[in-house]
Amino acid sequence: MYVAVKGGERAIENAHDWLAEERRGPADIPELSVDQIKSQMTLAVNRVMAEGSLYDPDLAALAIKQARGDLIEAIFLIRAYRTTLPRIGHSRPVETDKMACDRRISATFKDAPGGQVLGPTFDYTHRLLDFKLAADGEVPEAATAAPLQGDMPRITEFLNRDGLIQTETPSDEPPRDMTRQPMEYPAGRPLRLQALTRGDEGFVLGMAYSTQRGYGRNHPFVGELRIGKVSVEMDIPELGFAVEIGEITLTECETVNQFHGSKTQPPQFTRGYGLVFGQTERKAISMALVDRALRWEELGEDNLGAPAQDEEFVLSHADNIQATGFLEHIKLPHYVDFQSELELVRKIRSEAQANTLKEAAE
Template sequence: MYVAVKGGEKAIENAHALLAKRGSGQERVTAQQISEQMGVLVSRVMNEGSLYDPELAAKALLQAQGDVLEAITLLRSYRTTLPRFGVTAALDTGALPPERRISATFKDIPGGQQLGATFDYTHRLLAEELHTPEVPAAQGEAAEAMPRVTDLLGRSALVEPDHPQDWADPEPGDLTREPATFPMSRAERLQALARGDEGFLLSLGYSTQRGFGNTHPFAGEVRIGEIEVLFEAPEIGHEVPIGRIEVTECQMVNQFVGSAEKPPQFTRGYGLSFGRAERKAMSMALVDRALRAAEFGERAVSPAQDEEFVISHCDNVQATGFVEHLKLPHYVDFQAELVLLRQLGAEFGQSTDGRASNDPD
């Protein structure tokens, strides 16, 4: 502890008390209200906190008084205390029954376009009073098959396959337990992007569309819905369902001119996120494709194509800690630099005085 900050415990206790008072308010807002009415915000906290639990994410937002990054930090800290029982099976998002499913590449797609709950067609005007309109009941018709748009393109070899024919599904690394090393596999990059800061990824995704990433994207498909999670319990010997989670999936289709080894075809960018998080999934898909430049023999000349730059700076918990630690006492460090600066200033003054005295003019 710095000598200059001894005796500050009482001040810290008072600061905590003042913070709690600022967050008390006239009427207590419950975590359930936040979870039900601010689902998009809760989804962001779950994504970047690396934990799917709407109730805990809402509690973190309540404790953080709406500070999203603080809530994400709280959720990640809690996550580290949880036991690990194993790894779930890969989600079969191809069988995802969507609440919302759109494609910007084809108007008519098998299963049809489903607008679902979206802000896309709303007037951005503040309402005097929020109200809940009646939603028409489902007609009860048999659900039509909804194959992925990229799979339809794949049948005609118009888009790259989702994996090579001789590809063996490797055991993915776990960035929450192992340090990141570069270069990374695509699975590890997607892990990092999935829990990366939405605003940072949005900016990078935007940059790729403005010529800083060499991608020309089309939203092949965006799906939102609940999907079953399967877990293979060793004592049972087969997969068993353990619950359902809401996810957003984005398949981005990008142009590619081909090469001497590969035919001209579209390429893919992929994004998957917890809850309703379209902007995050789309940004993730754009950055994922930009980071695949080496696979297609493209020159990496833009920030979004620099793996080390993107992965090292997209984690908002690490970024928050590194920036906000500047608020903590640095008295000793500053005094050391102050002494050095004064010494250098004195030496500079002496040297200039010497030059002035020897100046013939």
């Protein structure tokens, strides 16, 4: 017979205490500080900020520490904290063409105007374990250069001089805010980009990979990938002009995609776009590929039935907080539901057995 498990407040408190003990680890090992996480686990901090929709490295590092390194749990903590913050205004759109670039590369133009800057990247490492790190070996000083300053025009605009790439036309309508308004379909490109930049990196990566393998019409080149700091400005009504309120680090990616034309568009290159907090280039590239796959209707292409072309499928499943909540709720008590299912199965089995005996008797 099934017996419902009983628990209570004391058990939950003990679970919390045990969790805190496991998070701290052995007391003879120095505790990991928030500053250490912020300065030495920057890519994890960047992901938490991007998918948590809150640019604050200190809070992201604290969330990672509290979550024992579970980034989705840390993102959940940041999202929850974000809802408590007042919104005092809106910043102006950031001007990424004036980004102070630490990294700027193009897979389409070798001699890119302004030069290619590799920056800090894993691209050319050998992917071999460095045991010097385990021995606390000294790290060689890098011959770093100052970030590229001044106007930094996008490399894709050089294609546009000859009309070889689709011109982006900005909309006059202000984009909807998905953090304050429910998602509606069709969503439109601005709302799709909001959802993708907040989406789970693994999911967006999987969708992007699927388009490269043929589940969608995507043959991309990275026209430009840039990482650096941009100024954030805000209009102050009392002053009558905008003031700079800070700087944030962004990763921006524009892909160049083959396009053979359609009934409504001439043969030309088209774009995919990704913009993410921090140095998050895998996410930005993935976002650009999925963005392009979702533009099939706008460009007059045929829908091949690929998952990455299905706006509702992609946007409904990209958010890791929604996915985690729906998935993990099934481990919480469902005693009443299960009892009803149990009684139903017993009734069906009893009726089936009775029918079998009746048929055998006849």
